Amino acid sequence: MAFEFLDTVVYEGVTIWSLIVAAIIMAAGVIVARIARMVFMKRFSYRVEEHSAKNIGKAIYYGIIIITLLGITTSQGIDLAGIMVAGGFLGIVIGFAAQSVVSNLISGIFLLVEKPLKQGENIEIPTENILGKVLEITTFSTRIQKFDGTVIRVPNSIIFNSILRSFSLSPIRRTEFDIGIAYKEDIDKAISVIKQAIKEKLPYALLEPEPAVWITALADSSVNLKVLIWHPRDDIGEIYPVGLKVIKEALDKEGIEIPFPQRVVWKAENK
C-alpha cells in the first residue's frame, strides 16, 4: 500500500498520520481562534475600554489555542504524563529564569482587573520620574508617551507596585504659582489685582471655584503669596506658561513692587 508509511510510529504510539491529523486540527483551531477574536473585536469590544478589549481578544485567541492543543493530545492518544514529569524539572528552571516575565504577566492581569489607569490618561509615576500619557496597556508592559514626545515602555510589575498619580480622574486640576510683593505694598490690593488679572486674561481659569491667593510667608525680602488656579484638567498648557506673566504685568501696571532679595546692613561707628 502506498500510504502504509502513515502508520509509522514516530514516538510512543504517535504515528505520522496522527501528526497530520493534529496539524489539521491545530490549523482549524488557529482559524477558529482568529475568527472568534475578530468577532469579539467587531461586535463587543466597544463595550469595554480599548486596552481591555485588546487583552480580552488575546485571551480569547490563546484560550482557544490552548484548548485545541489539549484536544489534540487527548484525541491522538499522546500521553502527557511523561512530558509533564520531564518538563517538571525544566519548569522549575524556567520558572526561576522567567520570574520577572510571570510577575509582569500577573501584574498586567491585575492592572486589567483593578484598572488603576486607562489608555489616554495622563499619569505620573513619581518614584520612577515618569510623567506622560498612557498609550497602551499590554499583557507584560505599558507604553507611556512623555510630554517631550518620546515613548517609554514600563514593565507592568513596576506600575502595579508603584504610587500612581492620575491627572484624569477629576475634570479639573489646580496650578499654583509663588510670588512675593514688597512689605510696603497693600496686600489686599495686590490680591484683588491678581484675581482680576486671572479673571480677565486667563480664559481657562475656572471662576468657580474661583482663583485663591494665600499669604504663605513673611519672608526676608517679601510677603510671599501663593496663587492657586483651578482649570480644566488637560489645559495646564493654557495656564502654567503664561500665569506668572499675567500676574507680573498686572502688578507692574498697578505699581505693586516685586522686590529683589535685599538685606539691611547696619554700619558700626566709633563714637
Place this chain on the structure above:
Amino acid sequence: MAATGNAELESNFSAYGKYSIKKELTLSYPYTQVNVKKTDDKLFSYYRKNSEGETIEKILSKPSGSLDLEICPILPMNLPARKTNDLMFLRFEKQVYVSKDSTIDVFVPFPIEIGVFVKDESSKGSSLLDCFTCEPLHSRFALYGFPDNGNLCMYAKVPVQKQTEPFIYAMTRISISNKTDNGVLVGKVVFPVTNHNMYYIENTAEAHIDDISMTIEKVSHKNIATISHVEYKPKENWRMAPSIEKKEENVEFVMDRGIE
C-alpha cells in the same frame, strides 16, 4: 419684565440676519469688526478683528460668485474652546428668594456667542464659518460640584430681571417652583443646554432662547432642583437660528450639589 434690547446701543451696530454679498460687506458689533470682500470671481475673503486686536482671516470659494451669510446668536459652548459636553452654569448676581409652595418666573439674560453661517450652495443648509463673542468674560468655565465628582460647565455671572445687552445676551425665562416646606434662596442654575433652540428677529439684536423649569424639592434633608427644558413659543417674526449642536431628547438635570 419683557425681553427688550437697548435701542441706542443697537443702532450703532449691525444686526442679526441674512446678508447676500456681491462685492463687500462690513459689519460692526461690540468690540468686533467683520469684513467680507470679493477678491476674485469665485473667491471671498473673510476678516474679523476683536477688541484685543486679534484677527481671523479665511478664504471662501463660491463658484456662483455671490456669498450668502447668516449672522445669528448661538449657544455659548465654543469659546475659548469646546471643553464641556452640554452643561451651562448661570450664577445669579443676586440670589432669588422663593417662598414655600410657590412658583415664580424670573427673566435672566442668557450669554450668547454670535455665529457666522455660510449658506451651502449644494443644499438648503448652512455651515458655521466662524463664531465670536462680544463679551469675552462670558467665555469661561466653572465646576458644579466638587473636584472628585463635579461637572465642568460653561459659566457666566448674570443679572436677574434686567434688560439684555444686544449681541451679548439673549433672554430666557426661568420658572422656579419651590415644593419644600421652607423658603429657599436660589443663586445658580445648571442645565444641559444643547437641546435649547435660539431664536432671533431679523434686522434687530433681539434674541431669545428656550426657557427653563426648575423644581426644588427636599430629599434627605437636602434641597435639590430638577431642571428641565421648556420650549419657547416664538411670535411670527421670530426666526430659529441654525445650530451646530447635536440635539438630545429632553434631558433633565438634577442639581444635587447645591442651589445657593
